[in-house]
Amino acid sequence: MPKIVIDPMTRIEGHMKIEATLDNSGTIVDARSSGVLYRGIELILRGRDPRDAARITQRVCGVCPVPHGTASALCLDAAFGISDKIPENGLILRNLILGSEYVHNHILHFYHLCSLDYADVVRAASYPENDFEALRQFASRGELAPFLPRYVGDYRLNDDDNKALVLHYIQALEMRRKAHDMLALFGGRTPIQAGIVPGGVTSRPTTEKMVSFYWRARELYDFVVNAYLPDVLRVAKAYSDYFGIGAGCGNFITFGFFDLDGSKPDYARRKRLLVQGTTNKSLKHEELDLSQICEAIRYSWYDDDGTPNPQKEGAYSFIKAPRYKGLTHEVGPLARLLVNYASGNESVRKELKAVMSELSIGIDEMLSVMGRHIARAIEAKVIAEALCEWVLKLSPDEPTFVPYELPSDAEGIGIVDAPRGCLMHHVRIENSVIANYSIISPTTWNGSPMDDNGQHGAIEAALIGAKVRDWENPEEIVRIVRSFDPCLACAVHMTNLKGMPIGEVKVFA
C-alpha cells in the first residue's frame, strides 16, 4: 500500500493529519488523527483583563469565531455572577448572531466543501439553461478543472438532480453572504464579531435592523427548505452506501444551544432550543454531568504537568483526548440531532422522522457519513425557522446589556455547542486579571487521539473498518473525515501494515 499525502495549505489556522493503516484487502485497521500545531491562545490571555477573552478567543478559529465569543461571554457571565441576569434582548441577540453563523456554516460546508464530490460539473456545463452560462464559459475556455475532484469521479446523480445541485452551489454563494450580512447587523462585523460581550450584546435592536434581518432570514429559510435539505436527500438516495460507512464510536454528547430562558444560572440545565445531554444507539437521553469530563494525554505531546513536549515517546498529537464517563463521544450535528431526538424535541423528531421515512432508513443508518450531512441540513432548517421567530421578539426600547462589577477573584465555565460540537471555556480570575484560561474545542473531541485505555477518538473510530476500494482514489477516507466538518485542515496519510511507505502519490479531491 502506498503512502498518500494530501498537502495542507500554508495559510490555514491549524493543521490536522490523519494516518490510516490498511490491510491487504484495503480495510482500514488503524487510524491516527493528530493536531500538529500547538494553540497558544490560552497563554496569551494570562494576565489580561478578563473582558478581553470574549474578543481574543474568537481568534482561535477564522471559520467559527462566534461560538468562541459566545462561550467566552457565558463563562465570564458566570464568573461575574450575572449568568442569570442577561436581559431578554441580550439572549435573543446572542441567538441571532450565533444562529446566523450556524446556518452559514452548514450551507458552506455542504455546497462548497462536499457537493462537488457528488455533482458532475462537466455534465452541468453542457446544460442549455441560462443558469449554466457562467459554467459553459469556464468549459469553453477549458477551465473547469478547479471544480473537479482530481480522482476519478464517482457521479451517480441523474440530470435533474445534478442540475439542482450545481445551480444551488452557485446560489449558495449568495446565501452565504446574506447569512453574513445578518450576523453583521447585530454583531457589528464578520468574521470576529464585536457584538457579544459579557453582560449581553453591545448593539441595540432598531426596527430597521429587525426588518432587514427578518427578510434575509426568510430567504435563508426558503433556501434551506427548497434547496439545501432536498439536495442532501438527492445525494443520500444516490449514494445510499454511505449510510453504511463511517459509523463512528456510537456515543453522543452535546452542550446544546440557543438559550430560551436565561433565569437558571446552570448552563447544563437551562432551557435551550437544542437540549444538552448524551445518548447512544439505545436513544435514551441522559442529562449532562460536566464532572464526568476528563482529558487524557497519554498519546498527546504534553508532559504530566501540561508542558508541551513534542518529543514525548509514543505521542502523536497536540490534541488531548477528552472523554465523557471514560468513553469516546462524538460531537456535532449528528450528536445534537440524536440527543434531541432521544429527549423528545418535537421539531427535531418531526423533521428526522419525515426524512427517515422518505429514505426508508432507521436510526442505525443515521450513524454514518450520510447521516451527518442529513443532521446538518435538518439543523439548518430548525435554526433558520427559529431565527425568523426570534427576531420579531426583540424589544427596541429595552436594554440589551446588564452592567456588572469586575470581581477580583472568581471562576466561571461557559458551555455551548459550536456548529462542530461541544465547546467549553473556563476562566479563573485573580487580582482582577486572568490567572488561567482553558478551552476544550469541538475538534478536540472528534479529532482526539487515543486515550489512556487505548480507545480511539471519534474520527479514528469512524475510519477503522472502512474499506478503501482504490488507494489512488481514497474517496472513502476523504468523505468520512469531511462528514465531521473538522475545524482543522487535514492531511491524510496511508501506510502499509508494517508502516513502510512504498510510494508517494499526490491526491487531489
Next chain:
Amino acid sequence: MPKVLVLGIGNVLMGDDGIGVHVVNELFREKLPDEVEVIDGGTLGISLLPLIVDAKALIIVDAIDADLQPGEMVEVSLNISHMAAKEAMMNRAAPLSLHEFDIWQTLHAAQLLGKCPEKVLLIGIQAGSIKPSCEISPALSERMGEYVAAVKEACLKLSTDV
C-alpha cells in the same frame, strides 16, 4: 461602494507570507482617491467574496513564489484565465476543511456569480522566508517604500480608468 479595492493577502504569523498585509498597513497612512478602499484581507479566503463582487477593479497585494530574488516585485494584470491563477488552482490540495479556501477559489466563485471585477491586478512580491514569525525578511522590509509606491500608482491609474 468602492470602484477600486486593494486587498492585502497573507498570514502575518508566517513571515514573508504576510507581506501583502504589511503593505496595506502602510497604505492606510497614505492619501488615496475616494474611490479606493484598502482592506487587510488576511487569510479570509472566501469571506472576501462580498467585497470582491462589489468592486469594479481589484488590486491584490500578495506574496508569490516565482523563482525570483526575495523582495523582487512583479505586476501582473490578471484575468482568471491567467496561467498563474490556473497553476495555483491545478496544484491545489483536496479541501477537507473550511479553512482551505483561498483567493483563487474566491475569484472563481466571483466569476461563477458573473460578478468578477473587470480588472484584476496582482502585485506580487517574491517571498524569502515562510515560517512561523511576525517579522518579514530584510530583503523585503527594506523595499517597503517601493511596494507602497507601486500600489499607490496602480490605485491612481485604475481609479481614473474605471
